[in-house]
Amino acid sequence: MDDYRQQELLDRIDEKTAELPWYVGEYVDKKRRTMSPRSLLNYCHDYLIFFNWLLTEGFYNGKRQDVPLSCLEKLTPQQIENFLSYLHFRLNNDRFTINRKLSSLKSLFNYLQNVAETSDLKPYLVRNVMAKIAFNKIKEDQETVAQKMAGKILWNDEYDAFRQFVAEDYCETVKDNKKLLNFHQQNAERDTAIISLILGSGLRLSEVVGLDLSDVDLKKRMVRVLRKGNKEQYVYFSEQAGLDLADYLDVRAKKYQLPPSNKALFVAASMGPHRTTRRLSPRAIENLVKKYAVAFGKPALSVHKLRHSFATRYQAENNDIPKLRRQLGHSSIQTTMIYTHLSNEELKKAVDHMDDHFVAPDGN
Known part of the structure; x- marks a missing residue:
């Protein structure tokens, strides 16, 4: 910041x-x-x-x-x-x-x-x-919280599918509404970059809102954020998020008619008689995520659920709670431990395997 x-x-x-x-x-x-x-x-x-x-x-x-x-x-x-x-x-x-x-x-x-x-x-x-x-x-116990969360986040192929939907496929759902179509075409790179960044880093809503141009390092794929407790931290983001951020930055100044003095990373379209631009507000980012989530068929998705989606995927692929804790900026490791309960494939296989040993009472 x-x-x-x-x-x-x-x-x-x-x-x-x-x-x-x-x-x-x-x-x-x-x-x-x-x-x-x-x-x-x-x-x-x-x-x-x-x-x-x-x-x-x-x-x-x-x-x-x-x-x-x-x-x-x-x-x-x-x-x-x-x-x-x-x-x-x-x-x-x-x-x-x-x-x-x-x-x-x-x-x-x-x-x-x-x-x-x-x-x-x-x-x-x-x-x-x-x-x-x-x-x-x-x-509630972590297992209960995890299971409640499980139906509201992205899984497996849905990560890439949702990003693709925001970047390109959403326009098909509004092609008959010229106003909505034009609005999407104006903001497609920006919205894709926001979704991709959260899915590729697990940043909080407030952290995304507060980002400035100087906080982003595309070469190292890191952003500087101010975390809870007023602590500054550098957070990594994925390669795909880096590509989407680069695409957005290429068009940011021209599409939003920005003066050099505007340092906010994510901005809203210019408004008012003076055509002034402003930093995207938390409410605006929440609303754009909700808009895409409903159209995608996962209405329970939110900014926080995208953060959960990142954490679930990270834990499933890396199984490293200490590193995930740092990435998410959790003060307590117990908060991070919930993600060990979200994808327990071995437990599911064990339950399914019970059927292999079941013998009906009549011997059939």
């Missing part, structure tokens, strides 16, 4: 913290040293949702920025449970998303109780209601 992109995220964080109480801004400033700007921006979004809810429910009559610490200290566990229900039933957040939002709130409240101090050395909060709230129980 270049300095411009980093500064852009930091500016957005400043915009969000200006809309939040002073003590939230203080906490965010403390976390800048240890958290990536993208993760910190997600925290800010979570806090905006929480404080908006406080005002809507009447816990404080005033501006969001003026919510006092005393308001947080008086919250009950049941009221927080009501907030979690609001996330689930009103905002349609799944259990994983709710746990993430709860985690960001727990971190803030812990800071206010156990880290921050007033001028007379007293904690900002004496009572921390978030310490009494449990996360949603969503843990």
Whole structure:
């Protein structure tokens, strides 16, 4: 991520913290040293949702920025449970998303109780209601998680077939719709490069979005990414991904009418009266993957499932969990271990082999 992109995220964080109480801004400033700007921006979004809810429910009559610490200290566990229900039933957040939002709130409240101090050395909060709230129980054994995932990823010949579909075959499905056909022809190299890069490297959505031209080394087939925890890492990509990236880079500036100052790797078509171009957003990449997935006949495919597809293929062909862990940027090897459960052909053969020894009761 270049300095411009980093500064852009930091500016957005400043915009969000200006809309939040002073003590939230203080906490965010403390976390800048240890958290990536993208993760910190997600925290800010979570806090905006929480404080908006406080005002809507009447816990404080005033501006969001003026919510006092005393308001947080008086919250009950049941009221927080009501907030979690609001996330689930009103905002349609799944259990994983709710746990993430709860985690960001727990971190803030812990800071206010156990880290921050007033001028007379007293904690900002004496009572921390978030310490009494449990996360949603969503843990499943790796075999169960793997089997749920298995039907939603690409297998065997589907890797190449899906890439081929994006590059060339999709246009056949929209040939009678001139608008869709023109749009695909405009973006075919870009979309193919995105799909091919994820399938050939296992990058996260945020990592793909944040890539700049200077982050790509076609000769070494590596990209520089900022991983979770604000750690910079060089990640390898496949030969096919390299070819597709090269094809895209050959047409990028001309097709998207880009000035030399635009350093984003993946960009959207120019829009507006000034014909300005912009970096592709996470939502835009999610939508383009969904569009191709539905047309391909695998509607459950997503950016994250493409990442899973890469990991499954890598593990099946290399059987090297430590290297896969590094490639994916997992902090825990247990997260990577799930891919050992996705393609257990020996177990399948053993079960099938049972039929060879089965003898019917009547001897036939």
